[in-house]
Amino acid sequence: MEVVIIGAGPSGIAIAHSLKHKLGFNKFTIYEKLDGPGGTWRTNTYPGCGCDIPSHLYSFSFNLNPDWSKELCDQPEILEYMEATVDKFNLRPHMRFVTKCLGAQWISKTKKWEIELQDMIGRKFTKVADIFISAVGGISEPRDVKFPGMEKFQGPIFHTARWDHSYDYEGKRMAVIGNGCSAAQVVPNVVHKVQYLKQFARSPQWYHERPNREFSKLEKFCFRYIPLWQRYHRLSLFTGNDALVETYGAGEKAQRVRTATEYAARNYIYENAPEKYHHFIVPEFPLGCKRRIFDPDYLSALHEESMSLVDEGIREINEAGITSERGTYEEFDVIVLATGFKVSEFLTPMKIVGRQGKELSEQWKESDGAQAYYGTYVHNFPNFAILFGPNSFPAHNSVIFATEVQAAFIVKSLFTPIMNNRASIIEVKQEAEDSFTAGVQSLLSGTVFSANCSNWYINSKGKNSASWPGYASTFWRETFFPRFKDFKLEGGSTLWWPKCIVRWLFTGLFNTLLSQHTMTFLLAFGIIKRERILQDIAKLVQRAQAR
Missing domain, CATH: 3.50.50.60 (FAD/NAD(P)-binding domain)
Incomplete structure (x- = not known):
């Protein structure tokens, strides 16, 4: 097969x-x-x-x-x-x-x-x-996006998923089109290097605090050497993330959870975003309608003098710049498309x-x-x-x-x-x-x-x-x-059961016996000897070399 x-x-x-x-x-x-x-x-x-x-x-x-x-x-x-x-x-x-x-x-x-x-x-x-x-x-x-006059632009245009690392954007005027997760990650990482950055974001997003501390050496030691420590940590993360589903469903319980989560997110946005954007930066649609964004310092980046955010799309692109939906024209050296994928x-x-x-x-x-x-x-x-x-x-x-x-x-x-x-x-x-x-x-x-x-x-x-x-x-x-x-x-055969049992004995049972956990158990309790295994391996190598 x-x-x-x-x-x-x-x-x-x-x-x-x-x-x-x-x-x-x-x-x-x-x-x-x-x-x-x-x-x-x-x-x-x-x-x-x-x-x-x-x-x-x-x-x-x-x-x-x-x-x-x-x-x-x-x-x-x-x-x-x-x-x-x-x-x-x-x-x-x-x-x-x-x-x-x-x-x-x-x-x-x-x-x-x-x-x-x-x-x-x-x-x-x-x-x-x-x-x-x-x-x-x-x-x-990547999603195909077509704006009028896009082909006329003389500078580079590339999607975030096709980032042109040969282009040096330092000291340049950059336009970022889009307002999803990719844009939220790009903006705070380039805003300090460009001369000017303008983001075109037709609709707002729900932003949440993003705790992202580094793990200590002690934590890494525990993950590696304490049995089931990392498995338990992973399980707690899984159940916590799975519980977020409750904020997206229908019914009164989901509505209460969602309202409380929206309240916390709204306060977080107002506390961290510049006041001049408060009138359009918080969504009116319910939490979860778009994928939530755990803020990678995006909101703090909006305070930079070189940064500008507008809640409008693109009317037209010419050889040197962009005209927004409301008719504002600005020139740019590079255009970045943070417009998502054909999901x-x-x-x-x-x-x-x-x-x-x-x-x-x-x-x-x-x-x-x-x-x-x-x-x-x-x-x-x-x-x-x-x-x-x-x-x-x-x-x-x-x-x-x-x-x-x-x-x-x-x-x-x-x-x-x-x-x-x-x-x-x-x-x-x-x-x-x-x-x-x-x-x-x-x-x-x-x-x-x-x-x-x-x-x-x-x-x-x-x-x-x-x-x-x-x-x-x-x-x-x-x-x-x-x-x-x-x-x-x-197709197939009515006598498939015997083959199933035989294959399980020679693959499933064999793999189980030779699994890392089984071997560790057998070695730990002396049921098999490490020295004996090494001796057997040495003999196999000698035989292979003799041939």
Whole structure:
């Protein structure tokens, strides 16, 4: 069985680890368009780029890091962690970099996927696979923005995700268009270096205090050496972040929590932002309608003399500057687009074709936007799974947790049945997918996500194709045991149980016995001797050298 995975970001790393180290399966290849692993943390290198989820939570459960420098780490440290995880678990040999996926098609005659790829020199080639996995993530393609006259501008224009590090912006006049998380991180990190910075922000945001202290040596020691200390810390972070869901839901209890949180955020904004911006800087829409921003010193940066913030968009761009919606014209040397990503346009720009020539993008248009069974499976597309797909985004919790949950779900519901010969082709039933989607949209309809504000959750048809409408723990619980009645299983054998038991004995039990925790226990209690292990390894090396 051959498997092709697209994307070597957090999602790709999660599924690769599950296949290699939990399932004992190695016949998979990951194709990545960038020059290394890390996904969004390799793409986004703008000044101040970092994560607003605590680092001990924004990490893989199978590779906890006791050495995080601070509570909310920056992009270089996160990318280093991603790279280290790939190498620690020997996943790099499965990865092919600087190779992008153009599309894929299910061939009914051969019952396989044909994936079209393109390497760095433009050479196109095709790979055949029994299973095709998309792990491209939700923030891989910047949003296309077009302003009148944009092509006339003589200076550089670049998106935050395509930051031009060859350009020296020091002492220049910079325009920042946008007001999301990226803009909030860029502004305080460049405002002291530029001559003048003007930010065009059509709508306000909810800002909250961002405690971000560095961990002491004692804390790092405890994380590393005291059993379960770091696990407990991580669990407390998870439950605390998961509880934030209560501020986004419907009902009186959610309204009370939200009102109290809005009151604290409003006071924080007024205390830290210049008074001249108070009349437009606090949102009128409810908390959570847009993603909350934990302030990376953005509000204090607004006090700088070189800084200007306006609550309007762009009317026109010419060769030297920008005319705002109210008609104010100013000249700039560089324009930075902090305009977000095509989050609701999943799998862009790949062309995925399923049964009977059905194109995925067209199927999703017919349903008013992307949808998938637990964000993972789509009818008409057999032996195909999506990581971090539609309606799998946690409200304010770790994306890595969500992708690990999905990876485990894919292993249980797709890989294991095929490897056990229970089926050769697995596809979700349309009624199961539609029922799941209807339930999700019903739950989302009463939440703040559907309030009156522009956000990346809602597509042009008014459908929320991004958000998971509840606790992250609920997503884990609902996908822990796959409901095979929701799938069409083709092929396979009725005598798949014996193979399942044998494979478990030779992979699951074997991996359990050789796990780090088991070996530590056996060594600690003298059940096996460290010296004996070293002697056996030395003998194996001598035999290899003799050959």
